[in-house]
Amino acid sequence: MTHVQLSSLDVSTSLRSIAEQFDFVGEVLDVQRYGSGNVNDTFLVTLASDPREKAILQKVNQQVFRHPELIILNMRAFMEHIGTTNGRCADTQGRRWETPDIISTKAGADYWRDPEGGFWRMTTFVKDAQTYDTIRDQRHAGEIGYALGRFHSLISDLPVESLYDTLEGFHITPRYLAHYDVVVANGYHKSSPDIEYGRDFVAQRRAWASVLEDAVRRGELMLRPIHGDPKVNNILIDDVTGQAVSVIDLDTVKPGLVHYDIGDCLRSCCNPLGEETEAFDAVRFETDLCQAILEGYLTEARHFMTGKDYDYIYDAVRLIAFELGLRFFTDYLEGNVYFRTKDAEHNLRRALVQFRLTESIEAQAAAIRAIVAAQRIS
Numbered sequence: 001m002t003h004v005q006l007s008s009l010d011v012s013t014s015l016r017s018i019a020e021q022f023d024f025v026g027e028v029l030d031v032q033r034y035g036s037g038n039v040n041d042t043f044l045v046t047l048a049s050d051p052r053e054k055a056i057l058q059k060v061n062q063q064v065f066r067h068p069e070l071i072i073l074n075m076r077a078f079m080e081h082i083g084t085t086n087g088r089c090a091d092t093q094g095r096r097w098e099t100p101d102i103i104s105t106k107a108g109a110d111y112w113r114d115p116e117g118g119f120w121r122m123t124t125f126v127k128d129a130q131t132y133d134t135i136r137d138q139r140h141a142g143e144i145g146y147a148l149g150r151f152h153s154l155i156s157d158l159p160v161e162s163l164y165d166t167l168e169g170f171h172i173t174p175r176y177l178a179h180y181d182v183v184v185a186n187g188y189h190k191s192s193p194d195i196e197y198g199r200d201f202v203a204q205r206r207a208w209a210s211v212l213e214d215a216v217r218r219g220e221l222m223l224r225p226i227h228g229d230p231k232v233n234n235i236l237i238d239d240v241t242g243q244a245v246s247v248i249d250l251d252t253v254k255p256g257l258v259h260y261d262i263g264d265c266l267r268s269c270c271n272p273l274g275e276e277t278e279a280f281d282a283v284r285f286e287t288d289l290c291q292a293i294l295e296g297y298l299t300e301a302r303h304f305m306t307g308k309d310y311d312y313i314y315d316a317v318r319l320i321a322f323e324l325g326l327r328f329f330t331d332y333l334e335g336n337v338y339f340r341t342k343d344a345e346h347n348l349r350r351a352l353v354q355f356r357l358t359e360s361i362e363a364q365a366a367a368i369r370a371i372v373a374a375q376r377i378s
């Protein structure tokens with residue numbers, strides 16, 4: 001893995017000198033690791049002259065994002081587009097809504113490459129707002145739904161061809177299954193009841209795992225611009241009003257299905273214990289939160305949703321929870337090569353959470369479908 005180790009003074013000095021490559025006015029006071037991302041290295045940069053002035057510095061994981069410059073091109077296309085359409089949605093007037101902007105380097109480029117080829121970029125910091133790693137309440141859920149709907153609405157008329165594919169195969173569940181099969185065939189030298197449970201869990205669901213891709217093939221669902229990762233801690237909430245003000249982490253803004261986003265948002269936000277819990281047996285998908293999110297989402301997204309789009313919402317929620325569990329499980333069996341981990345079993349624990357969540361979704365299929373049906377006609 002290419003993650004930055006922060007153990008020595010040398011590293012913090014070099015992080016500061018990396019931050020100073022960017023056109024961020026003034027001397028850098030401090031650079032601290034920030035957030036809870038599983039793939040890139042993220043740092044909060046603070047200025048000496050005014051500690052309230054901050055920026056986000058990131059080293060993009062090039063094991064995952066093989067062409068990180070495409071992320072920047074997509075961010076530019078995205079921002080140019082919403083710059084011209086901002087405020088377009090009638091019922092969002094008067095609300096605060098911000099998008100982190102790219103801060104160029106002093107040489108005028110959108111990113112900086114370190115001598116080892118590391119890819120660094122800087123974006124503006126959205127002030128007086130924060131993210132939460134787990135959902136707080138119904139209102140928070142409604143705001144998250146609204147934010148995803150607003151995000152989709154803003155880009156719904158951005159031609160999908162104008163975005164690069166920054167991560168090929170992302171959220172295409174059959175591709176993750178194919179990779180899982182290779183990892184299993186290569187052998188994994190581990191054994192435990194949890195592994196057996198995971199193996200059975202995947203085996204029982206694999207025939208259904210192409211449900212969204214089959215719908216695309218039949219022409220029922222279409223590619224649109226998506227966020228790719230609208231989990232609970234990628235939506236910024238205003239400290240004062242409690243309203244959502246931004247959807248951050250634009251690395252996976254690319255062509256996809258809005259169902260990947262709806263599924264990811266619901267699997268993340270309707271699990272109040274969060275992705276990192278170890279209370280596996282208490283993991284539950286909360287349908288009240290699901291209702292609040294869909295309601296918030298549709299206030300903004302209703303205008304582009306088709307009948308078929310509604311038909312696949314339940315499958316999307318079930319699928320993306322299953323898919324993330326499969327991704328964590330595969331990474332565990334493969335020796336933890338993709339997601340950042342705290343220890344060797346971390347990815348197995350994360351997989352168990354997502355598998356339990358999938359079971360809870362399946363057990364409440366009728367209730368979730370009823371929520372979608374009610375929202376569809378309201």
Ligand code: GN1
Nearest residue numbers: 036037038039040064229249275324
């Ligand atoms: C990864 O790196 P981060 O935390 O933004 C992953 C998502 C997962 C998420 C689970 C590019 O996102 O797909 O849903 O972890 N991103 C990538 O927390 O694989």
Ligand code: MG
Nearest residue numbers: 229249251252
């Ligand atoms: Mg992400």
